[in-house]
Amino acid sequence: xxxSSRILIIGATGYIGRHVAKASLALGHPTFLxxxxxxxxxxxxxxxxxxxxxxxxxxxxxxxxxxxxxxxEAVKKVDVVISTVGGEQIANQFNIVRAIKxxxxxxxxxxxxxxxxxxxxxxxxxxKSVFELKAKVRRAIEAEGIPYTYVSSNCFAGYFLPSLxxxxxxxxxxxxxxxxxxxxxxxxxxxxxxxxxFTIKALDDPRTLNKTLYLRLAANTLSFNxxxxxxxxxxxxxxxxxxxxxxxxxxxxxxxxxxxxIGIAIGHSIFVKGDxxxxxxxxxxxxxxxxxxxxxxxxxxxxxxxFV
Amino acid sequence: xxxSSRILIIGATGYIGRHVAKASLALGHPTFLxxxxxxxxxxxxxxxxxxxxxxxxxxxxxxxxxxxxxxxEAVKKVDVVISTVGGEQIANQFNIVRAIKxxxxxxxxxxxxxxxxxxxxxxxxxxKSVFELKAKVRRAIEAEGIPYTYVSSNCFAGYFLPSLxxxxxxxxxxxxxxxxxxxxxxxxxxxxxxxxxFTIKALDDPRTLNKTLYLRLAANTLSFNxxxxxxxxxxxxxxxxxxxxxxxxxxxxxxxxxxxxIGIAIGHSIFVKGDxxxxxxxxxxxxxxxxxxxxxxxxxxxxxxxFV
Numbered sequence: 256x257x258x259s260s261r262i263l264i265i266g267a268t269g270y271i272g273r274h275v276a277k278a279s280l281a282l283g284h285p286t287f288l289x290x291x292x293x294x295x296x297x298x299x300x301x302x303x304x305x306x307x308x309x310x311x312x313x314x315x316x317x318x319x320x321x322x323x324x325x326x327x328e329a330v331k332k333v334d335v336v337i338s339t340v341g342g343e344q345i346a347n348q349f350n351i352v353r354a355i356k357x358x359x360x361x362x363x364x365x366x367x368x369x370x371x372x373x374x375x376x377x378x379x380x381x382x383k384s385v386f387e388l389k390a391k392v393r394r395a396i397e398a399e400g401i402p403y404t405y406v407s408s409n410c411f412a413g414y415f416l417p418s419l420x421x422x423x424x425x426x427x428x429x430x431x432x433x434x435x436x437x438x439x440x441x442x443x444x445x446x447x448x449x450x451x452x453f454t455i456k457a458l459d460d461p462r463t464l465n466k467t468l469y470l471r472l473a474a475n476t477l478s479f480n481x482x483x484x485x486x487x488x489x490x491x492x493x494x495x496x497x498x499x500x501x502x503x504x505x506x507x508x509x510x511x512x513x514x515x516x517i518g519i520a521i522g523h524s525i526f527v528k529g530d531x532x533x534x535x536x537x538x539x540x541x542x543x544x545x546x547x548x549x550x551x552x553x554x555x556x557x558x559x560x561x562f563v
Numbered sequence: 564x565x566x567s568s569r570i571l572i573i574g575a576t577g578y579i580g581r582h583v584a585k586a587s588l589a590l591g592h593p594t595f596l597x598x599x600x601x602x603x604x605x606x607x608x609x610x611x612x613x614x615x616x617x618x619x620x621x622x623x624x625x626x627x628x629x630x631x632x633x634x635x636e637a638v639k640k641v642d643v644v645i646s647t648v649g650g651e652q653i654a655n656q657f658n659i660v661r662a663i664k665x666x667x668x669x670x671x672x673x674x675x676x677x678x679x680x681x682x683x684x685x686x687x688x689x690x691k692s693v694f695e696l697k698a699k700v701r702r703a704i705e706a707e708g709i710p711y712t713y714v715s716s717n718c719f720a721g722y723f724l725p726s727l728x729x730x731x732x733x734x735x736x737x738x739x740x741x742x743x744x745x746x747x748x749x750x751x752x753x754x755x756x757x758x759x760x761f762t763i764k765a766l767d768d769p770r771t772l773n774k775t776l777y778l779r780l781a782a783n784t785l786s787f788n789x790x791x792x793x794x795x796x797x798x799x800x801x802x803x804x805x806x807x808x809x810x811x812x813x814x815x816x817x818x819x820x821x822x823x824x825i826g827i828a829i830g831h832s833i834f835v836k837g838d839x840x841x842x843x844x845x846x847x848x849x850x851x852x853x854x855x856x857x858x859x860x861x862x863x864x865x866x867x868x869x870f871v
Contacts, residue, residue, distance in 0.1 A: 268817065269817065270817065270818065270819065270820040270821075270824070271820065298813055298817070299810060299813075300810070300813060300814040300817060301817060341689065341820070341821045341824070342688065342689030342692060342693075342821055342822075342824070342825065343688075343689060343692030343693065343695075343696065344689075344692070380650065380651075380652075381649065381650030381651060381652075384650060384651030384652070385650075385651065385822075387651075388651065411820055414819075414820050414823075421731060422730045422731035423729060423730035423731025423732065424731065502607060502608070505606055505607075505608060506608040509576065509577065509578065509606070509608060509609060510578065511578065511722075512578040512579065512649070512719055512722050513578075513649045513650055514650075514693075514822050514825040514826050514829070515722070515826060516578070516649070516650070517650065517822040517825075518822050518823060518826075521822070
């Protein structure tokens with residue numbers, strides 16, 4: 256009873272791409288991964304990951320976003336294209352739009368999003384430009400009339416929860432916690448495996464066609480103060496809380512050089528401005544756990560239990 | 564006896580731009596700053612900084628890299644253009660190249676560099692693309708025949724030394740230090756004020772015309788192990804050292820999401836690959852302290868003393 260849509264994943268060895276690829280294989284889709292020649296040969300850790308994907312039935316295609324012919328050949332093989340590229344490759348997604356337009360048979364494109372909803376943002380620079388670039392990719396997709404789903408998966412749980420967003424920590428703090436703003440803005444923490452599963456569930460669902468899929472899971476939509484309180488309950492201890500007012504956050508952003516300033520500016524958007532939840536989901540959006548109530552996802556509470 | 568070249572600085576309220584602007588004013592140059600309307604109105608901290616520049620004689624011009632007319636008007640007023648923009652604005656520097664070409668009277672352009680020498684890099688993604696973009700700006704400048712100086716100022720001391728590059732620390736550690744690679748690659752730590760001074764000294768110097776100015780100050784060119792040893796001597800204590808082999812650093816990069824992965828990849832280039840010093844300065848380069856032996860600069864040793 257595997258999925259029948261053929262899937263191309265671009266960026267499958269990356270941070271979130273590996274979870275999307277795993278979910279695609281686990282849910283039985285014929286899965287194609289566009290991978291640079293150099294990825295396997297120069298990075299042992301990625302080579303190992305690709306081997307495990309191959310063992311699970313993935314088809315590895317050599318190519319890249321800069322090699323148009325390779326991209327077109329890959330796109331021709333599939334029904335759905337998912338991009339999970341990051342960093343400077345975000346801008347190269349216009350090449351995917353061109354290739355999909357040229358091939359003409361793709362039924363759905365999911366560009367690399369997997370964070371805040373970029374059309375509902377109060378981010379300041381340098382995060383503002385990062386989000387605006389993703390919005391430009393959305394506009395290019397829409398201008399070409401390519402069927403799409405945008406996955407707004409909000410905070411990666413595996414990145415924010417193990418440290419409670421405290422730089423340099425690998426386990427939640429047991430003495431002191433620094434909180435951007437007043438800690439009351441709500442954010443959404445989603446386990447990376449669950450992001451993979453919801454993404455694959457949505458990619459050929461007519462209910463997500465030309466819509467944004469919001470992963471705003473109720474049990475994981477919490478203010479920073481609430482996350483801290485959950486943790487305090489688990490360790491049965493009250494932490495010292497240092498609140499950083501918005502003006503100080505803005506100063507910190509301008510006094511931190513690249514690339515540290517991007518991380519703080521994203522933190523400002525999420526934790527001070529509440530950009531993951533400060534808007535209503537409109538007619539162009541759907542919420543993942545409402546569409547797929549059977550998917551059992553990891554809650555923030557479960558997640559934090561690992562560190563007690 | 565002030566400098567007579569008229570200087571335009573684009574990015575003067577940013578991390579390094581503020582030091583360049585201060586040096587330009589301190590050394591007596593007629594100084595023009597291109598600033599967005601929104602910078603002063605929306606950011607109190609930047610408004611304050613601009614007020615202090617105005618009080619020192621700076622001329623504030625409203626405009627931005629996206630507003631071509633404002634850029635051309637600003638460029639027309641000066642002899643030298645310095646860009647200190649960061650993040651996504653790096654790509655918008657092609658607009659400066661166009662404006663300088665159009666105006667035709669600029670005697671020197673210093674694009675935003677202020678880090679590793681991007682033509683001598685072994686960086687992996689996502690840092691690789693960041694450096695490549697700066698290299699593309701260099702090639703555009705050269706293709707248009709615009710006179711230039713590239714300032715390769717290496718590590719910002721104020722960013723790396725107060726934490727000894729340990730994420731989340733605001734003072735050097737007194738117990739344990741994590742070291743990328745074997746700690747033997749040499750890097751260069753330069754105080755931000757000194758970067759401003761050397762940049763302004765160089766901008767109309769015929770010896771730096773169409774060359775890269777390297778800030779490879781002898782007293783500040785140290786391996787990470789040497790920096791740690793300096794600190795240990797100051798606090799009279801031996802730290803526990805955790806060395807992270809290159810393969811583990813590469814794994815960490817691919818398992819950290821954007822934007823944290825960029826910082827680690829830059830660290831890999833500096834501390835594992837030794838990209839700040841693993842090449843000879845050729846005929847197209849000059850070293851700052853050799854050209855300006857009278858500039859008294861802050862040494863790493865001085866810098867660390869502040870934290871004892």
